[in-house]
Amino acid sequence: MATITLEQEINPWEAQAARFDFAARKLNLDEGLWRVLRHPSREIIVHFPVTMDDGRIEMFTGFRVLHSQARGPGKGGIRYSPDVTLDEVRALASWMTWKCAVVNIPFGGAKGGVICDPKRMSIGEVERMTRRYTAEIIEFIGPEKDVPAPDMGTNEQTMAWIMDTYSMHQRQTVTSVVTGKPVNIGGSRGRREATGRGVRVMCDEALKYLQMPVNGCRVIIQGFGNVGSNAANLMRERGYKIIGIAEYDGGLYNPNGIDICSLLEHRQRNGTVLGFKGAEPADSLDLLTTDCEILIPAATENVITSRNAERIKARIICEGANGPTTAVADEILADKKVFIIPDILANSGGVTASYFEWVQDRQGYFWKESVVNEQLESILAESFDDVVRYSDAHGVNNRIAAYMLAIDRVAFTIKQRGIYA
Structure with missing residues (x-):
C-alpha cells in the first residue's frame, strides 16, 4: 500500500475516487x-x-x-x-x-x-x-x-x-x-425514521447472513442524532443490546444494555446524553474500539482511519453515516475479517423514503406509514441480497461490490441513452 498522509486519507473526494477507480477496474x-x-x-x-x-x-x-x-x-x-x-x-x-x-x-x-x-x-x-x-x-x-x-x-x-x-x-x-x-405540506410518513430503520434492516440481514443471533447482540452507536437515535430505538425493539453511545461531547457505556427510551427522554429534557444515570460516562473515541458485535458509526466522515482500525473489535460495521471509514482503514479491516455494510447501502433508507415522498407529492396521494415501512424494508432487504451476491460472485468485499453494482447500473443506462453530441 502506497504511503499517504492522514490529510490525503481523510479527503472525502480522494476516498470516493479511489474506491470508484478500484471498482471500475474490476x-x-x-x-x-x-x-x-x-x-x-x-x-x-x-x-x-x-x-x-x-x-x-x-x-x-x-x-x-x-x-x-x-x-x-x-x-x-x-x-x-x-x-x-x-x-x-x-x-x-x-x-x-x-x-x-x-x-x-x-x-x-x-x-x-x-x-x-x-x-x-x-x-x-x-x-x-x-x-x-x-x-x-x-x-x-x-x-x-x-x-x-x-x-x-x-x-x-x-x-x-x-x-x-x-x-x-x-x-x-x-x-x-x-x-x-x-x-x-407534502412530507411522507415514516421519512424521519427511515435512515435509522434502514440501518436496523441492514443489521438484521447481516446477522441472518452470518448466522448470528439478534438477542444479546451488543451494539455501539457513534452519533445519537436522527439516524443514531432512531436506529437505537428500533434495534432495542428488535432485541439488540445497545451497550454504548458515543456523542461529540462525550459517551455512555453499560455492558448490560442502555435503556434507550429513558435516554431519549433524558436527551429531550437536557439537550445532551451526558449526565444520564443509566450508564457510565465513557470516552467517545474509546467506544469505537470497545468489544461488541456491531459498531454503527452514524455521525460524520472519517471516524475509522488508519489510526484506530487495527483496534476495532466489532464483527460487523454498519455505516449509518456517509464516509465514516477511510480507504486505508478498509484494507486493515478486511485483513481482520470485519463484515462491513458500506454507507451507500447501509444508510440508503433515507433516500429510498425520499423517493417515496417525491412519488407521493407527484401523485397527490399519500400512503399510510405502514405502507412506507413495508415498501422500505422490502427494497432494502433485496438490495442487501444483491450486494452480498455480487460480493460472492466477484470475490470482493461488500463496499467494492456495492460500488461495482451501482457503477454497472449507471453505466448501462448511459450506454442505452447514448452520448449527446
Missing part, C-alpha cells in the same frame, strides 16, 4: 464511461449576502454539485456546517449517485452545502440565509432536475423554507422540489 469499465462517471456533471459555487439580526451584512458561500442525471433527477441533501468544502460536497454527490443505483431507484446524485454555523445563528438569520441560497441556485433545482433534502445542520423546517421560496418564484405550490418536508 468491472473492466469502458474508458470513456470511466471518464464520464468519475467527474460531476455540474458544480455551482455561490457567494451571497444576508442581513443579520443586528443589521450587519454577512457574506456566505454555498455549493450545489450535480454528479449524474443519467437515471433521473439529482437527489441529495443540503448541509449547513462551518466545515463544508467543495471536495466534501463533490464526494457526497457521487456517493448519492451510487446509493440511488444500489437500491435501484430512479435518481442520480447531487449534494449541497453552505459554510455557516447554524448553532450560532438565530432562526431568522437561518431562514433568510436559506431563502437567499435557494434563490441563488433556483434555476438548477426542481422536481425533474435536482431534488434537495435535509442533511447535517438542516431539517424539515429548512426544507419548508426552500419549498416555499421555490414555489413563490414559480407562482404555484411545488411540493416535489424537496423531500424531508413536514407531513402537512
Whole structure:
C-alpha cells in the first residue's frame, strides 16, 4: 500500500475516487464511461449576502454539485456546517449517485452545502440565509432536475423554507422540489425514521447472513442524532443490546444494555446524553474500539482511519453515516475479517423514503406509514441480497461490490441513452 498522509486519507473526494477507480477496474469499465462517471456533471459555487439580526451584512458561500442525471433527477441533501468544502460536497454527490443505483431507484446524485454555523445563528438569520441560497441556485433545482433534502445542520423546517421560496418564484405550490418536508405540506410518513430503520434492516440481514443471533447482540452507536437515535430505538425493539453511545461531547457505556427510551427522554429534557444515570460516562473515541458485535458509526466522515482500525473489535460495521471509514482503514479491516455494510447501502433508507415522498407529492396521494415501512424494508432487504451476491460472485468485499453494482447500473443506462453530441 502506497504511503499517504492522514490529510490525503481523510479527503472525502480522494476516498470516493479511489474506491470508484478500484471498482471500475474490476468491472473492466469502458474508458470513456470511466471518464464520464468519475467527474460531476455540474458544480455551482455561490457567494451571497444576508442581513443579520443586528443589521450587519454577512457574506456566505454555498455549493450545489450535480454528479449524474443519467437515471433521473439529482437527489441529495443540503448541509449547513462551518466545515463544508467543495471536495466534501463533490464526494457526497457521487456517493448519492451510487446509493440511488444500489437500491435501484430512479435518481442520480447531487449534494449541497453552505459554510455557516447554524448553532450560532438565530432562526431568522437561518431562514433568510436559506431563502437567499435557494434563490441563488433556483434555476438548477426542481422536481425533474435536482431534488434537495435535509442533511447535517438542516431539517424539515429548512426544507419548508426552500419549498416555499421555490414555489413563490414559480407562482404555484411545488411540493416535489424537496423531500424531508413536514407531513402537512407534502412530507411522507415514516421519512424521519427511515435512515435509522434502514440501518436496523441492514443489521438484521447481516446477522441472518452470518448466522448470528439478534438477542444479546451488543451494539455501539457513534452519533445519537436522527439516524443514531432512531436506529437505537428500533434495534432495542428488535432485541439488540445497545451497550454504548458515543456523542461529540462525550459517551455512555453499560455492558448490560442502555435503556434507550429513558435516554431519549433524558436527551429531550437536557439537550445532551451526558449526565444520564443509566450508564457510565465513557470516552467517545474509546467506544469505537470497545468489544461488541456491531459498531454503527452514524455521525460524520472519517471516524475509522488508519489510526484506530487495527483496534476495532466489532464483527460487523454498519455505516449509518456517509464516509465514516477511510480507504486505508478498509484494507486493515478486511485483513481482520470485519463484515462491513458500506454507507451507500447501509444508510440508503433515507433516500429510498425520499423517493417515496417525491412519488407521493407527484401523485397527490399519500400512503399510510405502514405502507412506507413495508415498501422500505422490502427494497432494502433485496438490495442487501444483491450486494452480498455480487460480493460472492466477484470475490470482493461488500463496499467494492456495492460500488461495482451501482457503477454497472449507471453505466448501462448511459450506454442505452447514448452520448449527446
